[in-house]
Amino acid sequence: MTPRPAPAEFDDWAALLALLQASFAYMAGRIDPPSSLHRLDAAALRDKARDEHLWIAGPPLLGCAFFRNDRDALYIGKLAIHPDAQGRGLGRAFVAGAEGMARRLGLPCLRLQTRVELTGNHAAFAAxxxxxxxxxCHAGFDRPTSMTMEKPLGNG
Structure with missing residues (x-):
């Protein structure tokens, strides 16, 4: 299964929300503050997809990511792989898709954020x-809560 841009007629926002919730469930009780995902609903995801590039893997919907052009980087957000599909290379495939998009746009790197507590994510992205x-730091915190990671591409 290869990630691809969501088709223009994509409208299964409830399924996308369910995928994100299932994929991020392991973070509950591990990260502080809680994920911003808890503030999203199907309508907010639809709006997000209007402003960013939504990529999906499926059917059935097993993975997603939002890519945003930040002028100096392509930002990867809400990268999610359904727990039943993890370990099959889908995360790497989404990153490869982002890399191709960034190269076409002439952007010098990929950028993402991950929570400091999620050391497994740090290692996976480093690999x-x-x-x-x-x-x-998130608002109200006096310690780092997130880390920004970049992958240089040699563009720009």
């Missing part, structure tokens, strides 16, 4: 060529 470039 794909991402390096930590910054740490950030």
């Amino acid at each position: 794909m060529g991402f390096v930590r470039v910054a740490e950030t």
Whole structure:
């Protein structure tokens, strides 16, 4: 199964929300503050897809990611693989899709954020060529809660 841009007629926002919820469920109780996913609903995802590039893998819907052009990088957000499909290379395939898009746009790198508590994610992204470039704090916190990672592409 190969990730691809969601077709223009995509409208299964409830299934997309369910995929994200299932994929991010393991974070409950592990990250503080809780994921921003809890503030999203199907309508918010539809709106997000209007402003960003939604990529999906399926049917059935087993993975998704949102790609956003930030002028100096292609930002990868809400990368999610259904728990039943993890370990099959879908995450790497989404990153490869983002890399191709960034190269076409002439952007020098990919960028993403991951929570400091999710050390397994840090290792997985590092294995794909991402390096930590910054740490950030969510509002109200006096310690780093997220890290920014980038993958240089040699563009630009």
